[in-house]
Amino acid sequence: MRGNVFIVGLGLIGGSLALNIKKQHPEAVIYGYDVNKEEIEKAIILKIIDEGTESFQKGSELADLIILATPVLETQKLMEQLVNFSLRENVLITDTGSTKKSIVEKATIFHDKAIQFIGGHPMAGSHKSGITAAKEQLFENAFYIFTPSSNQGSEQVNTLKEWFKGTKARFIELSADDHDEMTGILSHLPHIIASSLVEQAKDAQENFPLLSRLAAGGFRDITRIASSDPTMWASISLLNKDVLVRLLKQWIAKMNYVTELIQAENFDKLYTFFLEAKIFRDELPVHSTGVIHSFYDLFIDIPDYPGIISEITGYLAEERISITNIKILETREDIYGVLRISFQNERDRSRAKECLEKRTSYDLFIQ
Numbered sequence: 001m002r003g004n005v006f007i008v009g010l011g012l013i014g015g016s017l018a019l020n021i022k023k024q025h026p027e028a029v030i031y032g033y034d035v036n037k038e039e040i041e042k043a044i045i046l047k048i049i050d051e052g053t054e055s056f057q058k059g060s061e062l063a064d065l066i067i068l069a070t071p072v073l074e075t076q077k078l079m080e081q082l083v084n085f086s087l088r089e090n091v092l093i094t095d096t097g098s099t100k101k102s103i104v105e106k107a108t109i110f111h112d113k114a115i116q117f118i119g120g121h122p123m124a125g126s127h128k129s130g131i132t133a134a135k136e137q138l139f140e141n142a143f144y145i146f147t148p149s150s151n152q153g154s155e156q157v158n159t160l161k162e163w164f165k166g167t168k169a170r171f172i173e174l175s176a177d178d179h180d181e182m183t184g185i186l187s188h189l190p191h192i193i194a195s196s197l198v199e200q201a202k203d204a205q206e207n208f209p210l211l212s213r214l215a216a217g218g219f220r221d222i223t224r225i226a227s228s229d230p231t232m233w234a235s236i237s238l239l240n241k242d243v244l245v246r247l248l249k250q251w252i253a254k255m256n257y258v259t260e261l262i263q264a265e266n267f268d269k270l271y272t273f274f275l276e277a278k279i280f281r282d283e284l285p286v287h288s289t290g291v292i293h294s295f296y297d298l299f300i301d302i303p304d305y306p307g308i309i310s311e312i313t314g315y316l317a318e319e320r321i322s323i324t325n326i327k328i329l330e331t332r333e334d335i336y337g338v339l340r341i342s343f344q345n346e347r348d349r350s351r352a353k354e355c356l357e358k359r360t361s362y363d364l365f366i367q
């Protein structure tokens with residue numbers, strides 16, 4: 001498709017969408033804007049956008065498609081500004097925010113001006129943020145939710161689907177209410193719980209200095225998302241306030257119930273609690289739906305001695321396994337460090353895991 005696409009918020013999601021649009025529609029011109037000028041510069045250097053714009057207004061006024069990929073509270077403020085700009089007559093506006101009800105409600109300010117806004121939410125991402133985390137395959141096979149209002153025809157949604165075809169995502173339409181309820185349960189509440197588990201561990205660390213070093217396996221699995229961007233999650237929590245307050249109360253009631261079972265030493269009911277969760281969890285579809293963690297990182301606990309990195313990359317090179325990135329994440333006060341190696345895909349990562357399991361005795365884990 002031809003036209004000017006303007007991406008506001010050059011981070012993980014804005015950058016990944018830019019890459020997809022450019023690939024699918026090479027004739028489109030991609031403009032980008034971010035409050036953080038460094039992100040604009042990086043986006044140009046990385047060829048993720050064609051041009052940066054000096055202001056939000058400038059980019060908005062030349063665009064055929066505007067994509068707001070900023071934290072949701074910022075998105076609302078940007079929408080308020082957009083109403084006062086001289087936008088192109090057939091401009092289409094969408095956002096990528098993780099909450100939809102309050103965004104779609106805000107979009108009623110466009111009605112008088114006959115500006116078309118369609119809420120959007122790609123249900124894929126990661127705990128990483130910023131333009132350097134952007135990647136073309138981020139949305140593959142994930143759901144991409146649109147929340148058109150009831151008086152909008154299918155024409156605009158179809159145009160958006162055409163623009164976003166390169167994502168290879170699965171497009172679905174939902175009401176904003178259903179969206180916020182389901183993402184509240186599957187994404188927003190789990191983020192709050194993950195962060196609270198980490199906070200609890202942090203508080204205990206004072207009495208147990210060894211604690212963070214023992215944090216492995218299950219704790220890392222369940223708390224990965226606590227590494228996400230705090231601005232983004234504070235915004236989401238406020239914009240899905242009603243749903244989250246209700247879900248948190250249900251969660252607290254559930255925790256009180258488990259507390260009582262443990263206090264009463266009720267093995268049978270505890271067994272049922274764990275069993276019912278296991279059955280539902282085991283039946284969740286794999287790889288097909290929902291939020292996909294699509295960064296292929298392998299973490300290795302390594303002793304801190306000279307030549308360790310070349311030893312590990314040497315083994316991988318011998319088996320012709322390519323890596324896309326390598327980083328020492330933390331050097332601890334004693335002998336251990338954590339090495340993060342990133343791969344293009346799941347296959348390379350599992351081959352690497354197998355290779356290193358065979359050739360070293362280091363602890364390997366996938367977050």
Ligand SMILES: NC(=O)C1=CN([C@@H]2O[C@H](COP(=O)(O)OP(=O)(O)OC[C@H]3O[C@@H](n4cnc5c(N)ncnc54)[C@H](O)[C@@H]3O)[C@@H](O)[C@H]2O)C=CC1
Nearest residue numbers: 009011012013034035069070071072097098125126129130
């Ligand atoms: N991170 C994830 O996994 C997912 C995030 N989302 C949603 O997409 C949106 C963007 O998220 P990410 O790309 O992960 O965040 P990010 O932190 O990687 O990027 C957001 C960018 O927006 C910029 N920004 C903030 N306020 C701005 C303003 N007023 N004007 C221009 N730029 C501004 C920031 O400087 C930053 O570069 C959020 O609303 C988030 O809820 C949706 C799906 C997945």
Ligand SMILES: O=C(O)C(=O)Cc1ccc(O)cc1
Nearest residue numbers: 098123124125126127291293
């Ligand atoms: O990293 C993860 O697993 C995520 O949960 C990513 C994510 C964050 C926010 C969204 O609205 C959708 C997906």
